[in-house]
Amino acid sequence: MTSRAFLRLALGASAFLGVVLPQPSLGLLAQEPAHETAQDDKKQDEKQPDEKKGEKKDEKPEADAKSAKKPEKKDDKKDKDALKRPKLAAPTGEVTLVHAKRVLTRPGEELADADVLVRDGWIVGVGKGLTAPEGARVLEADVVCAGxxxxxxxxxxxxxxxxxxxxxxxxxxxxxxxxxxxxxxxxxxxxxxxxxxxxxxxxxxxxxxxxxxxxxxxxxxxxSTPKPEPVDAKADAAKAADKHAAAGDKAAADKAGDKKDEAKKDDAKSDEKKADEGKDAKKDDAKKDAKAEPAAPPRxxxxxxxxxxxxxxxxxxxxxxxxxxxxxxxxxxxxxxxxxxxxxxxxxxxxxxxxxxxxxxxxxxxxxxxxxxxxxxxEKDFKKAKKDREKEQKDAEEKGKEFKDKAYKEDRRPxxxxxxxxxxxxxxxxxxxxxxxxxxxxxxxxxxxxxxxxxxxxxxxxxxxxxxxxxxxxxxxxxxxxxxxxxxxxxxxxxxxxxxxxxxxxxxxxxxxxxxxxxxxxxxxxxxxxxxxxxxxxxxxxxxxxxxxxxxxxxxxxxxxxxxxGSVEVGKQADLLLLQGDPLSPATRVQYVLVGGKVVLEPEAR
Incomplete structure (x- = not known):
C-alpha cells in the first residue's frame, strides 16, 4: 500500500469515528493533554511534504507504512500531571466559572477555596481546582451561596x-x-x-x-423602556400632515391631509352613530329593569x-x-x-x-x-348462541312470525x-x-x-x-x-x-x-x-x-x-450570590447576582 493510499484510509477512518462517536455531555469531561495535541499537529504538518513526494513517485512504500505504524514516545511525567488536573469540555453556550474562598453548598455544609462552573444557566460543576474553559467568564468572591x-x-x-x-x-x-x-x-x-x-x-x-x-x-x-401607550391612528395622521406642511413637502402634506380629512369624516360618522345609539339606548332603557348587571372588572x-x-x-x-x-x-x-x-x-x-x-x-x-x-x-359461547339464533329464526318463519334479535344490554359506564x-x-x-x-x-x-x-x-x-x-x-x-x-x-x-x-x-x-x-x-x-x-x-x-x-x-x-x-449543587439552576462576607452579616455587600446563570447585578451597577 502506498503512503498516499494509507493516508486516505487513515483520514477516512478518523472521519467515520468522528461521526459515530457520541458528543460529550455538559458535565466535566476529561480531554487529551495539551502537549499531545501539539505533537499531533506537528506530525500532520510533517506528513504533508511526504504526501506531495508520493504524488510524483511512489518510493519505499513499506518503509512509509512502518513509519506510520511506529508508536510515539510520550512523556510519562507530563501525562501524570495532566491527569491530576480536571479538564473541561469546550463550552457550547454561555459559561461562567466562579471561584470563592467559601462555597456554601447547603445549610451547614461548605467547601473551602472551591469553584462553581455554570453553563447555559445550570450548575455543571462544584469542587476544587476546576479549570475555566476557553471563553468562560471568571468571577471571584469571598463567599458564594444560593440566592x-x-x-x-x-x-x-x-x-x-x-x-x-x-x-x-x-x-x-x-x-x-x-x-x-x-x-x-x-x-x-x-x-x-x-x-x-x-x-x-x-x-x-x-x-x-x-x-x-x-x-x-x-x-x-x-x-429603561417606557410603558407602551395605546396607538391613536387619527392623532398620528394629523401630526404627520402638520409635519410635512411645515417641511414644505406638498405631495406628502396633501397625502397626509387626505388622511386627516378622512379621519375627520370618520369622527363625524362616529359622532352621528353614537347619537343614534344614544337615542336607541334611551328607548331600550325604558324597557329594561332598573337593576343592571355589573360590568366585569378590567384585567x-x-x-x-x-x-x-x-x-x-x-x-x-x-x-x-x-x-x-x-x-x-x-x-x-x-x-x-x-x-x-x-x-x-x-x-x-x-x-x-x-x-x-x-x-x-x-x-x-x-x-x-x-x-x-x-x-x-x-367468544366462548359464540357457536352455541349462533345455533340457537338460527333455530329461533327458523321457528319464527314456520309460524309466520316476525323474528327479532334480542337486544344486547351492556352495563352502563361509570x-x-x-x-x-x-x-x-x-x-x-x-x-x-x-x-x-x-x-x-x-x-x-x-x-x-x-x-x-x-x-x-x-x-x-x-x-x-x-x-x-x-x-x-x-x-x-x-x-x-x-x-x-x-x-x-x-x-x-x-x-x-x-x-x-x-x-x-x-x-x-x-x-x-x-x-x-x-x-x-x-x-x-x-x-x-x-x-x-x-x-x-x-x-x-x-x-x-x-x-x-x-x-x-x-x-x-x-x-x-x-x-x-435553594442550594449550590450540580444539576440545579444557577441562582447564585457572590458576597464579600457572611450572608447574614449586616456589613456584607453583594458583589454579583446570577439568576438563571445570567449576571443581573455587577459592582459597577450598584
Whole structure:
C-alpha cells in the first residue's frame, strides 16, 4: 500500500469515528493533554511534504507504512500531571466559572477555596481546582451561596389584584404579573440577595388565589423602556400632515391631509352613530329593569409569555387564605372564628371530590373487568348462541312470525365526578399536592384552625405571621407545619393582631422543631431587607444555620422548587450570590447576582 493510499484510509477512518462517536455531555469531561495535541499537529504538518513526494513517485512504500505504524514516545511525567488536573469540555453556550474562598453548598455544609462552573444557566460543576474553559467568564468572591427566596411577597403583581379582598380559590397569580410593575423595587431586592419570591393575589381575602414562585428579574430590563401607550391612528395622521406642511413637502402634506380629512369624516360618522345609539339606548332603557348587571372588572395585567414565563418556577405554589384579618371595620370575634369554619367547609368540598374520584376509579376498574369477562364469555359461547339464533329464526318463519334479535344490554359506564375550577384547586390542597398558606395571628384563631385541620391530615399547613403561635409550637411541630415569620421591630403603633409581636418568635418555634421561614410580610418593597430580618431573628435566638436555611433550601422545599433552586449543587439552576462576607452579616455587600446563570447585578451597577 502506498503512503498516499494509507493516508486516505487513515483520514477516512478518523472521519467515520468522528461521526459515530457520541458528543460529550455538559458535565466535566476529561480531554487529551495539551502537549499531545501539539505533537499531533506537528506530525500532520510533517506528513504533508511526504504526501506531495508520493504524488510524483511512489518510493519505499513499506518503509512509509512502518513509519506510520511506529508508536510515539510520550512523556510519562507530563501525562501524570495532566491527569491530576480536571479538564473541561469546550463550552457550547454561555459559561461562567466562579471561584470563592467559601462555597456554601447547603445549610451547614461548605467547601473551602472551591469553584462553581455554570453553563447555559445550570450548575455543571462544584469542587476544587476546576479549570475555566476557553471563553468562560471568571468571577471571584469571598463567599458564594444560593440566592434567597422570599416566601411572603407581592413584588411585581398588579396592585389591584394583589390587594383584592374578594379572591376565589381558582384565581391565578401568574395572570396578574405585570412586567412593568415594581421594577425598581425588584432591582433593590436583587441587590439585597433575593432572587425569587412567592407572590400572591388576594392574599388577605378569606380564601385567596393560587400563588406562584417567580424570579424577581423577570422583564427587569423594561425599567429603561417606557410603558407602551395605546396607538391613536387619527392623532398620528394629523401630526404627520402638520409635519410635512411645515417641511414644505406638498405631495406628502396633501397625502397626509387626505388622511386627516378622512379621519375627520370618520369622527363625524362616529359622532352621528353614537347619537343614534344614544337615542336607541334611551328607548331600550325604558324597557329594561332598573337593576343592571355589573360590568366585569378590567384585567390590567397581561398574561406572561416567554421570556418572562420562563421566570415562573412554580405557577401553583400555594393556595392563600386568611383568618381574623381586619379588612373593613373593627372585625367581630365571632366573624373571625366563622372564617375558620368556612375554610374547613371549603376543604371538605375538596376532600369529597378526592373521595368521589377514588370511588370513580374503583367503579371504572370493576366495570372494565366485568366487560372483559363478558367478552370472553361471548367468544366462548359464540357457536352455541349462533345455533340457537338460527333455530329461533327458523321457528319464527314456520309460524309466520316476525323474528327479532334480542337486544344486547351492556352495563352502563361509570360517570366521572363533575367539579368546578375552585373545587379542583381545593382538592389539590386537601390531598397535600399544594400547600395551604394561612395568615393568622391570634392564638385562639390558630388553635381553631388546627382543630379543623384534624379532619384533613394531608393538608400541608404554612402559617404566615403567627404572632401568638409560641404557646402552640409543639402542636405545630406535630402537624409538621411551617411558619413564615416577619421579624421586624414594629414599635408601639401596631395593627390589630400584631400587638404580641416578638422578635424572639422564630427562635422559640425553631427550638420546638417547627420549620421556620422568613418573609417580608407580604409587602412590595420589603424583600430588599430579607437578610437583615434574618439577622435580627438570629440576634433574638434563631439558630444561624436555621436562619440561612429559612432564606434558601427550607423555603424552596416548602414550595416544591428545591429540585431547581435553594442550594449550590450540580444539576440545579444557577441562582447564585457572590458576597464579600457572611450572608447574614449586616456589613456584607453583594458583589454579583446570577439568576438563571445570567449576571443581573455587577459592582459597577450598584
Amino acid at each position: 434567597f427566596l422570599d416566601p411572603w411577597s407581592n413584588a411585581g403583581v398588579e396592585p389591584t389584584s394583589a390587594f383584592a379582598l374578594d379572591g376565589t380559590a381558582d384565581s391565578q397569580t401568574v395572570e396578574a404579573l405585570d412586567p412593568y410593575e415594581d421594577t425598581h423595587l425588584r432591582r433593590q431586592a436583587l441587590r439585597g440577595g433575593v432572587t425569587s419570591a412567592r407572590v400572591q393575589i388576594a392574599g388577605r381575602a378569606p380564601i385567596g388565589g393560587v400563588g406562584a414562585i417567580v424570579r424577581l428579574d423577570f422583564a427587569i430590563d423594561v425599567a 390590567a395585567a397581561p398574561k406572561l409569555e416567554p421570556p418572562y414565563g420562563l421566570s415562573v418556577l412554580n405557577p401553583a405554589a400555594s393556595l392563600a387564605a386568611s383568618i381574623g384579618i381586619v379588612r373593613q371595620g373593627a372585625g367581630d370575634p365571632f366573624d373571625r372564628i366563622g372564617e375558620v369554619d368556612r375554610l374547613g367547609s371549603a376543604l371538605d368540598a375538596g376532600r369529597r371530590l378526592n373521595e368521589q374520584r377514588v370511588g370513580y376509579a374503583e367503579d371504572l376498574a370493576k366495570w372494565e373487568k366485568e366487560i372483559a369477562d363478558k367478552e370472553k364469555q361471548l 360517570t366521572p365526578p363533575v367539579a368546578s375550577p375552585e373545587d379542583e384547586v381545593l382538592a389539590r390542597v386537601a390531598s397535600g399536592e399544594m400547600p395551604l398558606v394561612v395568615e393568622a395571628h391570634r392564638a385562639s384563631e390558630i388553635r381553631a384552625l388546627l382543630d379543623v385541620l384534624r379532619n384533613h391530615p394531608r393538608v400541608r399547613l404554612v402559617l404566615a405571621g403567627a404572632t401568638e403561635a409560641a404557646p402552640l409550637a409543639h402542636e405545630l411541630a406535630e402537624r409538621s407545619a411551617a411558619v413564615i415569620v416577619f421579624p421586624l421591630p414594629l414599635g408601639t403603633g401596631r395593627m390589630p393582631g400584631w400587638t404580641e409581636h416578638d422578635l424572639g418568635l422564630a427562635g422559640a418555634l425553631q427550638s420546638a422543631g417547627v420549620r421556620v421561614l422568613i418573609g417580608s410580610g407580604g409587602s412590595r418593597e420589603g424583600a430588599r431587607d430579607l437578610a437583615l430580618l434574618a439577622g435580627l431573628a438570629v440576634g433574638h435566638g434563631l439558630d444561624r444555620d436555621a436562619a440561612f436555611a429559612a432564606l434558601t433550601l427550607a423555603a424552596a422545599e416548602t414550595f416544591d422548587v428545591a429540585d431547581r433552586v
